[in-house]
Amino acid sequence: MSDRKGGLSTRSVHAGSPERSETESVNNPIYQSTTFVSDPTGQGPVLYTRYGNNPGQIRVERKIADLEGAEDCLLTSSGMAAMSSALLGVLQSGDHLVAAEALYGGTRLFIDRELSRLGIEATYADMQEPGWEAAIRDNTRVILSEIPTNPLLRVPDLDAIAAVSRERDCVFIVDVTFATPANLRSLEHGVDLAVHSATKYLNGHSDVTAGAVCGSREMVGPARDRMKIFGTAQDPHAAWLLERGLKTFAVRMEKHNANGMAVAEWAAGHGEIVHAHYPGLASHPDHERAGRLLGGYGAMIGLEVAGGPERATRLIRGLKMITPAPSLGGVETLVSEPRFTSHAAMTREQREATGIRDGFLRVSLGIEDADDIIADFEQALAATR
Ligand SMILES: *Cc1c(COP(=O)(O)O)cnc(C)c1O
Numbered sequence: 001m002s003d004r005k006g007g008l009s010t011r012s013v014h015a016g017s018p019e020r021s022e023t024e025s026v027n028n029p030i031y032q033s034t035t036f037v038s039d040p041t042g043q044g045p046v047l048y049t050r051y052g053n054n055p056g057q058i059r060v061e062r063k064i065a066d067l068e069g070a071e072d073c074l075l076t077s078s079g080m081a082a083m084s085s086a087l088l089g090v091l092q093s094g095d096h097l098v099a100a101e102a103l104y105g106g107t108r109l110f111i112d113r114e115l116s117r118l119g120i121e122a123t124y125a126d127m128q129e130p131g132w133e134a135a136i137r138d139n140t141r142v143i144l145s146e147i148p149t150n151p152l153l154r155v156p157d158l159d160a161i162a163a164v165s166r167e168r169d170c171v172f173i174v175d176v177t178f179a180t181p182a183n184l185r186s187l188e189h190g191v192d193l194a195v196h197s198a199t200k201y202l203n204g205h206s207d208v209t210a211g212a213v214c215g216s217r218e219m220v221g222p223a224r225d226r227m228k229i230f231g232t233a234q235d236p237h238a239a240w241l242l243e244r245g246l247k248t249f250a251v252r253m254e255k256h257n258a259n260g261m262a263v264a265e266w267a268a269g270h271g272e273i274v275h276a277h278y279p280g281l282a283s284h285p286d287h288e289r290a291g292r293l294l295g296g297y298g299a300m301i302g303l304e305v306a307g308g309p310e311r312a313t314r315l316i317r318g319l320k321m322i323t324p325a326p327s328l329g330g331v332e333t334l335v336s337e338p339r340f341t342s343h344a345a346m347t348r349e350q351r352e353a354t355g356i357r358d359g360f361l362r363v364s365l366g367i368e369d370a371d372d373i374i375a376d377f378e379q380a381l382a383a384t385r
Pocket of ligand 1: 078079080081104106146150175177178196197198199200209210211
């Protein structure tokens, strides 16, 4: 590319790619090789795919770093590999972490089952409420949150949390999977490490499992060491698929954001939907903050239908295009009930205390036409009346 930096869509296509000479392929090749030629003393810039320096892995890291506005990016084989590497890059035995109550289930398991075994304690705090800082101790090293949260789409005050984190000498790690760099410049709001499940919007086609950790070289370095040692480097073919998925990242996000707003507005005005959770709606508790922090409100939406949990399940059965599946961030619209999927480990009382009533539908809007998504919901609502 020329010196001109270009917009998000241009950078989604071109960032991270080397200059081309004549007869070279327009698309980057897959280096389907575990090892690379070294000099006679075993040195070289590219050595071994598990070290994460296969050229295809590096290209994807450069592209995601560019999109995030980060100095460095670590690519991993899953979002959980990214999160565990980020946390273990900072935390030592005897350290403490403060984590948001609303956390991806896998991250919560990692904290409760794995960090605890290493002598790393955690306190869960509701970072939407003032006074959460009381959870910070002298040995707290990490503050961990997500934005927006799953499935209520709450938007924490990143700048305020970052200020507390700096003051208490902590590392502020945020899972930005739902927000993506299209909608949030997390590093500009004081986040030290932005963690992605690239399985979701970054790849966008529900066909690759991947993760990324973005931040300064100094912050990403220890996470990179964990990736090398634990062996969670991305496979070259999957890295190539992710690179392809990333080329359409910006255009997909425009459509995702537009669909989010269109379906949220339809749901908010529908007599049989008693609650639509979407940060783009004025009724959302964080609407104002979301407007300040986010460049778009995303394509995750929570719906509660009149008729409760029994009808919610029948409604899912009645959908013709929208598919029941637990993941998110792909081109196709997916629906799930958190009580059976992401929040199955909690009791009904625990879920209700956090605002997730039985019958809550979590919808990941794809890039189909909004009218068709709405029509599918309409016909399923009619069939379950
Ligand atoms: C899916 C997801 C993860 C885990 O990512 P994997 O790629 O499945 O390992 C972490 N955080 C959030 C918010 C997610 O949605």
